[in-house]
Amino acid sequence: MAKSFSTVLAILVIAIGFTAASAMFTVNETEQALVMQFGKEKTVIQEPGLNFKVPFVQNVIFVDKRIIAVSTKREEVVTRDQKRLMVDSFARFRITNPLLYFQSFGNINVALSRIETILNSQLRQVLGREILTEIVSGERARLMDSIKDQVNTKTASRGIEIVDVRIVRADLPEANSQKVFDRMRSQREQEAKEIRATGAEAAQRIQANANRERTVLLAEAKKDGEITRGTGDAEKNRVFADAFGKDPDFFSFYRSMQAYKESMSNDDTTMVLSPDSEFFRFFDSQNQKTTK
Amino acid sequence: MPWSNQGGNDGGWQGGGGGNRGPWGQGPSGQQPPNLEDIIRKGQERLKDSLPGGGGGKLGFFIILMIAVVVWLASGFYKVETNEQGVVLRFGKEVATTQPGLNYHLPYPIETVLTPDVTKLNSVEVGYRINRSGSTVSVVAESLMLTGDENIVDIGFTVFWKIKNAGDFLFNVSNQTQTIKAAAESAMREVVGHTQLQSAITEGRLKIQTEVAARLQEVMDLYEIGVEVVQIQMKNSDPPSQVIDAFRDVQAAEADKERAQNEALAYANDIIPRARGEATKIRQEAIGYKQQVVAEAQGEAARFISIYDEYAKAPYVTRQRIYLETLQEVFQGKKKIIIDNQGGGQGVVPYLSLNELQKGRAK
Numbered sequence: 001m002a003k004s005f006s007t008v009l010a011i012l013v014i015a016i017g018f019t020a021a022s023a024m025f026t027v028n029e030t031e032q033a034l035v036m037q038f039g040k041e042k043t044v045i046q047e048p049g050l051n052f053k054v055p056f057v058q059n060v061i062f063v064d065k066r067i068i069a070v071s072t073k074r075e076e077v078v079t080r081d082q083k084r085l086m087v088d089s090f091a092r093f094r095i096t097n098p099l100l101y102f103q104s105f106g107n108i109n110v111a112l113s114r115i116e117t118i119l120n121s122q123l124r125q126v127l128g129r130e131i132l133t134e135i136v137s138g139e140r141a142r143l144m145d146s147i148k149d150q151v152n153t154k155t156a157s158r159g160i161e162i163v164d165v166r167i168v169r170a171d172l173p174e175a176n177s178q179k180v181f182d183r184m185r186s187q188r189e190q191e192a193k194e195i196r197a198t199g200a201e202a203a204q205r206i207q208a209n210a211n212r213e214r215t216v217l218l219a220e221a222k223k224d225g226e227i228t229r230g231t232g233d234a235e236k237n238r239v240f241a242d243a244f245g246k247d248p249d250f251f252s253f254y255r256s257m258q259a260y261k262e263s264m265s266n267d268d269t270t271m272v273l274s275p276d277s278e279f280f281r282f283f284d285s286q287n288q289k290t291t292k
Numbered sequence: 293m294p295w296s297n298q299g300g301n302d303g304g305w306q307g308g309g310g311g312n313r314g315p316w317g318q319g320p321s322g323q324q325p326p327n328l329e330d331i332i333r334k335g336q337e338r339l340k341d342s343l344p345g346g347g348g349g350k351l352g353f354f355i356i357l358m359i360a361v362v363v364w365l366a367s368g369f370y371k372v373e374t375n376e377q378g379v380v381l382r383f384g385k386e387v388a389t390t391q392p393g394l395n396y397h398l399p400y401p402i403e404t405v406l407t408p409d410v411t412k413l414n415s416v417e418v419g420y421r422i423n424r425s426g427s428t429v430s431v432v433a434e435s436l437m438l439t440g441d442e443n444i445v446d447i448g449f450t451v452f453w454k455i456k457n458a459g460d461f462l463f464n465v466s467n468q469t470q471t472i473k474a475a476a477e478s479a480m481r482e483v484v485g486h487t488q489l490q491s492a493i494t495e496g497r498l499k500i501q502t503e504v505a506a507r508l509q510e511v512m513d514l515y516e517i518g519v520e521v522v523q524i525q526m527k528n529s530d531p532p533s534q535v536i537d538a539f540r541d542v543q544a545a546e547a548d549k550e551r552a553q554n555e556a557l558a559y560a561n562d563i564i565p566r567a568r569g570e571a572t573k574i575r576q577e578a579i580g581y582k583q584q585v586v587a588e589a590q591g592e593a594a595r596f597i598s599i600y601d602e603y604a605k606a607p608y609v610t611r612q613r614i615y616l617e618t619l620q621e622v623f624q625g626k627k628k629i630i631i632d633n634q635g636g637g638q639g640v641v642p643y644l645s646l647n648e649l650q651k652g653r654a655k
Contacts, residue, residue: 029462202549217564
């Protein structure tokens with residue numbers, strides 16, 4: 001009797017525990033929950049903590065409360081100026097209304113692919129209205145905001161709020177990249193040529209200046225030299241004039257004698273002489289008078 | 293899981309206490325409930341065994357129960373390391389953050405604790421990876437980006453970040469690291485899109501780093517991810533490998549230019565001092581010439597004057613002597629032909645063959 005009573009008691013305790021357990025559930029900080037009753041939504045729980053439900057009748061669907069990432073694949077976008085850009089982007093969203101979200105998508109994978117599609121089409125729309133330079137170097141923040149707003153209008157009714165849209169890469173397609181590389185290369189080549197040419201120019205200028213300076217230095221020196229030589233010659237003439245002016249007659253005699261001596265010092269000189277000359281005065285007779 | 297609430301049944305687990313409780317205190321991981329039927333069956337067996345034992349058995353059951361409760365309560369002690377922060381969750385809701393040291397939380401399943409490392413400086417590489425051998429490999433898809441002047445630049449950088457708010461970091465955003473990386477990449481591309489190539493690869497790098505850090509922090513705050521961007525560090529910012537040789541050639545050209553100028557300067561430095569030397573030489577030679585001719589003239593003049601002084605004393609004799617001495621010297625040792633003018637002397641001259649004379653001399 002006591003034995004069967006304790007068995008019943010044990011079974012009862014276990015049954016009560018099991019029921020209580022299935023009536024309780026915790027919602028984590030990262031989650032929110034939908035309590036469903038026979039497939040119909042009953043309550044939405046967005047605060048974390050311990051919660052209760054009717055056992056066996058109600059079930060709970062947990063939905064992420066964090067910011068979730070979705071990104072687009074690399075896609076070619078044609079800009080307003082008919083240029084092609086390879087763009088990839090990502091969005092960050094948050095499930096604000098778990099019920100709408102659950103009704104629209106059912107699960108996260110469906111949600112991700114649908115949001116990606118919406119993001120992609122809005123991206124094309126917004127970027128298609130802009131020119132390339134505006135996308136690459138303009139106010140990207142403005143473009144991203146307007147994409148975000150447009151995506152938001154489409155997803156708000158589905159319980160999703162887009163927190164942020166970012167364009168990650170906006171690059172030129174491969175063929176265009178090659179052209180950019182070619183242009184970069186030719187620009188550098190041109191730059192290098194110019195630098196070398198200016199180097200040559202500077203070198204020439206320096207050399208030419210040096211050559212000119214040298215020429216001028218030498219010419220000035222020659223001028224000064226000639227002037228100095230001239231004053232030397234003048235001084236010589238003055239000295240001679242002073243000395244020889246004492247007796248011009250004797251000077252011309254004396255100087256002639258010297259000149260004869262100097263100019264006929266060569267041994268090969270052959271002389272054709274007349275015996276009548278002063279030198280031969282005594283040739284014919286010794287009785288010549290001293291004065292002729 | 294509510295299973296642990298069935299403290300009453302735990303008593304049936306003889307000596308179970310600490311040993312079995314271990315996994316239960318560990319937090320939300322691996323909490324698959326044990327096989328229900330097993331527990332029920334075992335519990336029943338224990339009850340059956342203990343009850344016939346009478347009063348003594350009941351006391352033993354109570355003691356075991358008390359020990360189990362104490363062990364359960366003690367499982368709430370936990371340690372927060374100095375580099376960590378404790379985040380206490382009560383039924384999944386954040387209720388407290390705790391500081392390093394020994395702390396207590398209500399035992400599982402009421403409360404659990406997470407202890408993220410909040411002082412660690414984390415890093416994310418963008419545009420390059422460090423492979424196992426320690427060398428860096430550029431990831432072209434991430435590193436090539438368009439500059440404001442429609443050139444392409446190759447940039448690799450690292451984001452250094454740490455957790456600013458542990459709760460925000462843990463609960464607000466999924467895939468935290470990936471989020472930081474994607475946002476950093478986007479911010480870098482946006483900033484480089486405003487920068488000219490030349491600036492991006494040279495002096496503009498510092499500005500890019502600070503700008504990207506600021507922009508990334510803005511995005512992080514928008515996401516409430518609880519992350520502090522400590523630094524953006526650019527590993528490289530170069531022209532793409534496809535054109536790097538052309539860029540290097542520009543540097544080589546700069547060097548060539550420098551060299552050409554230096555060579556020209558060397559030439560100038562060589563010839564101008566030489567020219568100066570040459571000029572000095574020319575001037576000195578001229579001065580030498582001047583002094584020479586003046587000195588010679590003075591010497592000659594002095595000689596003339598001394599001869600003249602002598603002459604003045606006996607003019608005729610001296611004159612005659614000089615004349616004869618000079619001619620003597622002049623005629624000495626030279627061929628002489630003396631032709632008398634009188635008696636047909638004049639007629640001889642036309643027949644005198646100067647050529648013959650020259651020949652005779654040559655023999």
